[in-house]
Amino acid sequence: MVDQQERVAADPAYRVFVSYIDKSRQFYSAQGYERPYSWARNDEAPFTPLRKPIAESRLGLVTTALNLDLPNDTDAETLPIASTYAAPIDPPPARLFTQNRSWDKEATHTDDLDSFFPVHRLQELVEDGRLGSLSPRFYGIPTEYSQRRTNEVDAPRLLELMREDGVDVAMLVAL
Amino acid sequence: MSLAARHLEENGIPTVVCGSARDIVEQVAAPRFLFTDFPLGNPTGKPYDAEMQRAITSMGLDLLETARFPRTTVQTPFSWGDDAWRAGYMRVDDSNREVLRRAGEIRRRQQARRKTEGRVRPE
Numbered sequence: 001m002v003d004q005q006e007r008v009a010a011d012p013a014y015r016v017f018v019s020y021i022d023k024s025r026q027f028y029s030a031q032g033y034e035r036p037y038s039w040a041r042n043d044e045a046p047f048t049p050l051r052k053p054i055a056e057s058r059l060g061l062v063t064t065a066l067n068l069d070l071p072n073d074t075d076a077e078t079l080p081i082a083s084t085y086a087a088p089i090d091p092p093p094a095r096l097f098t099q100n101r102s103w104d105k106e107a108t109h110t111d112d113l114d115s116f117f118p119v120h121r122l123q124e125l126v127e128d129g130r131l132g133s134l135s136p137r138f139y140g141i142p143t144e145y146s147q148r149r150t151n152e153v154d155a156p157r158l159l160e161l162m163r164e165d166g167v168d169v170a171m172l173v174a175l
Numbered sequence: 176m177s178l179a180a181r182h183l184e185e186n187g188i189p190t191v192v193c194g195s196a197r198d199i200v201e202q203v204a205a206p207r208f209l210f211t212d213f214p215l216g217n218p219t220g221k222p223y224d225a226e227m228q229r230a231i232t233s234m235g236l237d238l239l240e241t242a243r244f245p246r247t248t249v250q251t252p253f254s255w256g257d258d259a260w261r262a263g264y265m266r267v268d269d270s271n272r273e274v275l276r277r278a279g280e281i282r283r284r285q286q287a288r289r290k291t292e293g294r295v296r297p298e
Contacts, residue, residue: 018261040202047245103215104214114225116216169190171235
């Protein structure tokens with residue numbers, strides 16, 4: 001099975017990039033979940049052209065990580081109930097909590113903030129004049145099983161927070 | 176994340192999603208997507224590789240500026256090195272089938288307990 005999976009990864013008859021839709025369906029089926037998760041599917045996407053150059057724009061950075069400075073082995077059962085949030089970006093958080101999110105904990109780690117929340121890299125790009133400014137706050141949204149809740153609660157709340165801060169453009173980094 | 180990007184974009188804020196789960200982001204149809212073909216967890220560059228992180232972050236800004244139509248994907252030029260993670264992540268085989276089945280049971284019990292104790296988001 002392992003050999004077969006490794007062969008598939010190298011075989012040009014299969015797509016090169018990993019299908020997480022396929023993987024998660026098989027994984028949760030093996031955990032005994034009968035109905036596979038139905039990811040949203042859209043044929044079209046909205047589009048807003050830039051109104052001004054990036055060098056004059058204020059950028060809002062968005063993460064799915066939690067703004068909590070907790071050890072990696074914190075019991076997920078003790079975490080607060082998820083919600084959309086905004087928190088000051090200067091000084092940047094020392095760390096964000098990611099252990100309750102789905103990412104490849106065998107292949108890598110998230111101990112370096114900028115590998116998934118490039119706040120220092122963005123600050124450097126502001127200093128260099130490539131980016132106008134960073135919004136005074138960064139933003140967090142929960143990864144929701146319920147698409148309705150994302151569309152009707154979290155995304156509108158995120159928009160509201162960004163409008164309060166005069167955000168021109170958004171960078172959303174998915175773990 | 177892509178659903179949130181779509182909502183912002185519908186309401187006048189240009190967005191770029193940086194990520195590594197290409198099939199999901201493209202199926203949900205994010206307006207602009209910067210794809211890095213890495214294991215999930217480091218979509219803006221390898222840990223402690225500031226140069227790579229800066230290149231990826233900068234490409235995200237470029238994409239905001241250069242995309243002319245929705246569903247534009249740009250792939251960054253970096254590779255992880257070895258490919259073992261592709262088969263390893265969420266692996267299901269005979270060696271772990273029983274472990275996964277038990278983990279699922281525990282997870283469902285926790286979910287049920289959270290619900291009865293009201294430790295879930297209100298509807």
